[in-house]
Amino acid sequence: MEVSVLVGSQWGDEGKGKVVDILSSRFNIVVRYQGGANAGHTIEIEDKKFVLHLIPSGILRDDVICVIGNGVVIDPKALLDEIELLESYNIKVKGRLLISRNAHLIMPYHKTLDSINESGNSKIGTTGRGIGPCYIDKYARKGIKISDLENKPLLEEKIRTNLEEKNQLFTRIYNQDAIDVEAILKEYLEYDKLIGQYIADVPSYLYNAIEEGKSILLEGAQGALLDVDHGTYPYVTSSNPTSGGACTGSGIPPTKITSVIGIVKAYTTRVGLGPFPTELDGDEGEMLRKTGAEYGATTGRPRRCGWYDAFLMNYSRMINGIQRVAITKLDVLSYMDEIKICVGYEIDGQRLSYFPTDVELLSKAKPVYEVMPGWKTDISKVKYFSDLPVNAQNYLGFIAEKSGFEISIVSVGPKREQTIEL
Ligand code: GDP
Ligand code: IMO
Ligand code: MG
Numbered sequence: 231m232e233v234s235v236l237v238g239s240q241w242g243d244e245g246k247g248k249v250v251d252i253l254s255s256r257f258n259i260v261v262r263y264q265g266g267a268n269a270g271h272t273i274e275i276e277d278k279k280f281v282l283h284l285i286p287s288g289i290l291r292d293d294v295i296c297v298i299g300n301g302v303v304i305d306p307k308a309l310l311d312e313i314e315l316l317e318s319y320n321i322k323v324k325g326r327l328l329i330s331r332n333a334h335l336i337m338p339y340h341k342t343l344d345s346i347n348e349s350g351n352s353k354i355g356t357t358g359r360g361i362g363p364c365y366i367d368k369y370a371r372k373g374i375k376i377s378d379l380e381n382k383p384l385l386e387e388k389i390r391t392n393l394e395e396k397n398q399l400f401t402r403i404y405n406q407d408a409i410d411v412e413a414i415l416k417e418y419l420e421y422d423k424l425i426g427q428y429i430a431d432v433p434s435y436l437y438n439a440i441e442e443g444k445s446i447l448l449e450g451a452q453g454a455l456l457d458v459d460h461g462t463y464p465y466v467t468s469s470n471p472t473s474g475g476a477c478t479g480s481g482i483p484p485t486k487i488t489s490v491i492g493i494v495k496a497y498t499t500r501v502g503l504g505p506f507p508t509e510l511d512g513d514e515g516e517m518l519r520k521t522g523a524e525y526g527a528t529t530g531r532p533r534r535c536g537w538y539d540a541f542l543m544n545y546s547r548m549i550n551g552i553q554r555v556a557i558t559k560l561d562v563l564s565y566m567d568e569i570k571i572c573v574g575y576e577i578d579g580q581r582l583s584y585f586p587t588d589v590e591l592l593s594k595a596k597p598v599y600e601v602m603p604g605w606k607t608d609i610s611k612v613k614y615f616s617d618l619p620v621n622a623q624n625y626l627g628f629i630a631e632k633s634g635f636e637i638s639i640v641s642v643g644p645k646r647e648q649t650i651e652l
Pocket of ligand 1: 642
């Protein structure tokens with residue numbers, strides 16, 4: 231019986247979708263535990279490319295059951311669009327998708343508030359999907375849950391109460407038009423017909439599955455450094471992508487987790503604002519972005535690109551309890567003559583002994599690099615570790631040693647078959 235948590239180890243977009251798709255051939259159930267449609271998890275199979283935002287990346291394996299846990303915030307329209315898209319490819323969703331009654335719903339006013347927040351001075355560079363405002367309402371105990379869809383009088387009352395307050399904000403503070411309550415009611419009072427069939431008591435379903443010896447993969451969204459508690463706050467998302475979030479966001483207790491797998495990009499990227507010590511600017515950054523096709527899967531924004539950061543990765547390994555990792559996008563580095571690896575930070579000439587999540591400090595941190603020779607060979611068709619060029623093997627060995635992890639998968643391209651299992 232395996233219950234594994236898969237976490238993004240950096241700032242998101244590490245290739246979680248691809249690796250979940252690979253691993254889910256060995257799991258019965260895949261569970262998303264946090265975030266929402268801010269995520270964009272890409273899976274490429276033959277000539278088809280799927281970008282999943284809410285539905286777990288196990289959905290492309292016919293015999294896998296997919297679960298959306300209580301920790302996820304669900305935009306019902308985005309969910310239904312995703313179901314429709316999958317079904318248009320003859321991928322069966324009905325009977326294979328369960329949604330926790332306790333997951334919260336993203337409402338149209340959450341997206342409006344997200345965009346208002348982003349227009350001011352405290353911009354984060356969010357995805358605009360209403361994530362932060364929805365989690366605010368959840369923790370303020372004003373949120374609307376998936377289970378409310380099944381109780382129309384209560385749903386109507388909650389929407390009216392919320393909108394009374396939000397409309398005061400929109401009209402009096404933000405000088406905007408009020409939101410039309412009736413239009414939202416009309417839309418949301420219909421969702422039970424379309425979503426009701428997926429609603430389930432997820433903790434007891436997962437408990438029974440574990441009792442029956444089924445294996446479960448918990449799919450994190452975003453990445454450890456975007457974690458609201460452990461990331462580069464305030465330039466973070468509003469949930470806990472780190473492995474601890476897998477328990478609170480699904481209802482699986484910590485005693486049942488058997489392993490934590492980190493997904494690690496062979497270099498570093500970040501979308502949105504916030505410090506990024508190993509960032510490459512100018513032509514070097516542009517070349518890496520172009521070669522790695524580093525454009526957001528959800529928003530299409532260009533991703534900021536930089537060198538692999540082993541110092542950051544050590545922190546990520548520590549807070550997540552990562553035991554083994556999948557390294558992705560190694561093929562992207564094949565054009566480089568030399569590759570830099572950050573092995574530590576200095577501030578004012580002093581070497582740091584810990585990773586500073588405080589943005590003031592992190593902005594001042596100067597990376598300390600070691601340099602390795604590149605391999606300058608196309609590796610995108612390599613199937614075995616021993617067939618990788620020696621310099622590529624050495625690069626992997628070096629980052630594993632400096633980051634303190636063991637590598638179990640190396641990905642050398644976006645497709646399923648471009649995967650080396652160690
Ligand atoms: P996620 O959010 O962690 O699932 O990652 P994204 O899907 O946002 O971004 C990863 C991108 O890299 C996607 O376009 C993937 O198809 C692609 N990708 C994944 N693994 C590899 C790889 O090993 N090599 C290359 N070249 N692309 C990859
Ligand atoms: P996946 O799961 C990369 C970033 C946004 C922004 C910050 C807050 O595909 O790896 P939010 O909309 O969550 O309030 O934005 O978090 N962000 C991501 N960056 N990958 C993601 O998801 C992200 N989801 C959010 O760019 O900086
Ligand atoms: Mg992504």
